[in-house]
Amino acid sequence: MIVAASNSETIPIEKETDIVTARQVGRNMSRQLGFGTIMQSRIATSISELARNIYLYAGTGTITIETVENDEKTGLKITALDEGPGIADLRKALEDGFTTSGALGAGLPGVRRMMDDFQMESTLGKGTRVVVIKWRE
Amino acid sequence: MTRGLEAEYVQILRDYLDSQEEDELYGAQKLGKFLxxxxxxxxxxxDLHGRALEKLGDVPEFVRASFRILTEVMIEYGNAQRSLNSWRSKHAQLQSEVAVxxxxxxxxxxxxxxxxxxxEIGAISIAxxxxxxxxxxxxxxxxxxxxxxxxxxxxxxxxAAMCMSMLKYAVDSLGEIRLGPDQMLRHLNRVVERNIDASMFVTMLFGCYDTQSHVFRYAVAGHEPGFLxxxxxxxxxxxxxxxxxxxxxxxxxxxxxxxxxxxxxLLILLTDGVTECKLGRSYMTREELISNLQHEVHLPSQNMVDQIYRRLLMLTQFEQRDDYTMIVLKRI
Structure with a gap:
C-alpha cells in the first residue's frame, strides 16, 4: 500500500516530441531515486511505450510520474491517462503478439514485465488509465 | 547480476585481449549459454560489458556514451526474450492440456x-x-x-477431438434405437450439421454385420471406399x-x-490416412495399396492390420502425415 506520493510531474502528450520529454523526466527522476542504469533505461522505455500508446491510439493524454513510498520501499509510479476510444479486451491487450506491430515482447506486455506493479482500466468510448510502479530494490 | 559473474567476465575479456586466442572465444560462448x-x-x-571495460582501462567518453545507445536498443531485445519465456510457459501448459x-x-x-x-476382427488407429x-x-x-x-x-x-466426442455420443445414443445404416447416417448428418463449425465435416461409413447370415449392410457418407x-x-x-x-x-x-x-x-475399412500415404513425391495408388494388402491377407485380422501399418510406415520412411485407421473383418 502506498503511504506517500511526492515530486509529481505531469507531461501532456500531444505530439511525438512529448514522448521524448516524458522519457527524459522519467529517466531523471529514476536516476535521482538511485535506480541503476539498466533500470533507468527500462523505466524510460516503459514510459515511452505508454506515451506512444496515447499518441497513437488516443491522440492526446497525460503521463504523470511521481515518487511513491510504502512501509518498506521507495518507487517510481507512472500513470498514463487518456480519453481515447478505450480498449475492448484488456486481457487481449496484455497478450504477447496482440499489438498491431506484432513484434515479440512489444507494447503493454513488455511494460508489465519490466515494471513491478501494473494496473489498467479502460472504458470503451471514455478512455484508458494505466498505472505502473517500479520499486527500488 | 552477481559480482562473481562480473569478475569472471572481466577475466575472460582481459585474457582474450592479451592472447586473442580461440579458446577464450570458446570460453565466451560457454559463458553465453550459462547467462x-x-x-x-x-x-x-x-551493461556488464561497459562496466568490464572500465575495469580494464580508461574508457573514452564517446565509448561510454555509445553504450547508452546500445543499452536502449538492447532493451527491446530483452523484451523479446522475456516474452519468449512467457510463451514457453504457455506452450508447456498447452502441451499438458493436449496430453490430457x-x-x-x-x-x-x-x-x-x-x-x-x-x-475375426482387427483394428488399428494411430494419430x-x-x-x-x-x-x-x-x-x-x-x-x-x-x-x-x-x-x-x-x-x-x-x-477434431471435440467433434469426435460429440459423434461418439450421438452414435451411442442413436445406436440404442436400432436404425438401419442409411437412417443412422441421416440422423448423424443432422447432428453434425447443427453442431459443428460450417468449415468442418465428417466422412463416415456405418454398417451392421450379421454373424449368422454374414451379410454386411452399410451406408457411406463421403468416406474413403473400403475393400472387399x-x-x-x-x-x-x-x-x-x-x-x-x-x-x-x-x-x-x-x-x-x-x-x-x-x-x-475380408472387409477392409479404412480412412484416407491409409490411402494417402506418400511414397517419395507421389501418393500411393490404390493398386499399390492392394498389392501391399495382398501380402498380408493370410494373417489373422489383428496381425494383418498391424503388419500393414508397419509396411506402409516403412514405405513412407516413417513419416506419418495423417491419422491412420484400418479395420479388417474376416469371416472364418
Whole structure:
C-alpha cells in the first residue's frame, strides 16, 4: 500500500516530441531515486511505450510520474491517462503478439514485465488509465 | 547480476585481449549459454560489458556514451526474450492440456473388439500427432449382430477431438434405437450439421454385420471406399457406395448397401490416412495399396492390420502425415 506520493510531474502528450520529454523526466527522476542504469533505461522505455500508446491510439493524454513510498520501499509510479476510444479486451491487450506491430515482447506486455506493479482500466468510448510502479530494490 | 559473474567476465575479456586466442572465444560462448540459463537479459549483458571495460582501462567518453545507445536498443531485445519465456510457459501448459485430451480421446476408442465365433476382427488407429481426427467404434446389437462405425473428421487436433466426442455420443445414443445404416447416417448428418463449425465435416461409413447370415449392410457418407476381398478369387473389390459427407447439407439422404461374405472373405475399412500415404513425391495408388494388402491377407485380422501399418510406415520412411485407421473383418 502506498503511504506517500511526492515530486509529481505531469507531461501532456500531444505530439511525438512529448514522448521524448516524458522519457527524459522519467529517466531523471529514476536516476535521482538511485535506480541503476539498466533500470533507468527500462523505466524510460516503459514510459515511452505508454506515451506512444496515447499518441497513437488516443491522440492526446497525460503521463504523470511521481515518487511513491510504502512501509518498506521507495518507487517510481507512472500513470498514463487518456480519453481515447478505450480498449475492448484488456486481457487481449496484455497478450504477447496482440499489438498491431506484432513484434515479440512489444507494447503493454513488455511494460508489465519490466515494471513491478501494473494496473489498467479502460472504458470503451471514455478512455484508458494505466498505472505502473517500479520499486527500488 | 552477481559480482562473481562480473569478475569472471572481466577475466575472460582481459585474457582474450592479451592472447586473442580461440579458446577464450570458446570460453565466451560457454559463458553465453550459462547467462541464458540464468536469464540474464541482453541489456544487462551490455551493461556488464561497459562496466568490464572500465575495469580494464580508461574508457573514452564517446565509448561510454555509445553504450547508452546500445543499452536502449538492447532493451527491446530483452523484451523479446522475456516474452519468449512467457510463451514457453504457455506452450508447456498447452502441451499438458493436449496430453490430457489425448488420453481422454484414447478412452473414447473401443477397448475391446467384439467377439463372435465366425468372424475375426482387427483394428488399428494411430494419430499423426497427439490428437486424432479418426474415429471408429463397435457396438453390440444382439447375440448375432454388431454395428461398426469408421469416420474421419476434417482437420486435426483439438477441434477434431471435440467433434469426435460429440459423434461418439450421438452414435451411442442413436445406436440404442436400432436404425438401419442409411437412417443412422441421416440422423448423424443432422447432428453434425447443427453442431459443428460450417468449415468442418465428417466422412463416415456405418454398417451392421450379421454373424449368422454374414451379410454386411452399410451406408457411406463421403468416406474413403473400403475393400472387399474375395478369398475364392484372391481379388480385391472396392466397396460400393457413396453419399455426401456429414455436416454439409442437413437434408442429405443415404443409400443402404449390402455385401455377403463367404468363408475367408475380408472387409477392409479404412480412412484416407491409409490411402494417402506418400511414397517419395507421389501418393500411393490404390493398386499399390492392394498389392501391399495382398501380402498380408493370410494373417489373422489383428496381425494383418498391424503388419500393414508397419509396411506402409516403412514405405513412407516413417513419416506419418495423417491419422491412420484400418479395420479388417474376416469371416472364418
Amino acid at each position: 541464458l540459463r540464468r536469464d540474464i537479459s541482453p541489456e544487462e549483458m551490455v 485430451a489425448s488420453a481422454m480421446q484414447q478412452a473414447l476408442l473401443p477397448q475391446n473388439m467384439p467377439t463372435y465365433p465366425s468372424v 499423426a500427432h497427439e490428437i486424432s481426427g479418426d474415429y471408429y467404434d463397435f457396438m453390440y446389437v444382439d447375440e448375432h449382430q454388431f454395428s461398426l462405425t469408421i469416420g474421419d473428421i476434417t482437420g486435426k487436433g483439438i477441434p 476381398y474375395r478369398a475364392q478369387e484372391g481379388r480385391f473389390y472396392d466397396l460400393a457406395g457413396s453419399g455426401v459427407a456429414l455436416g454439409i447439407d442437413g437434408n442429405s439422404q443415404y443409400k443402404e448397401q449390402e455385401v455377403h461374405l463367404q468363408i475367408g472373405d
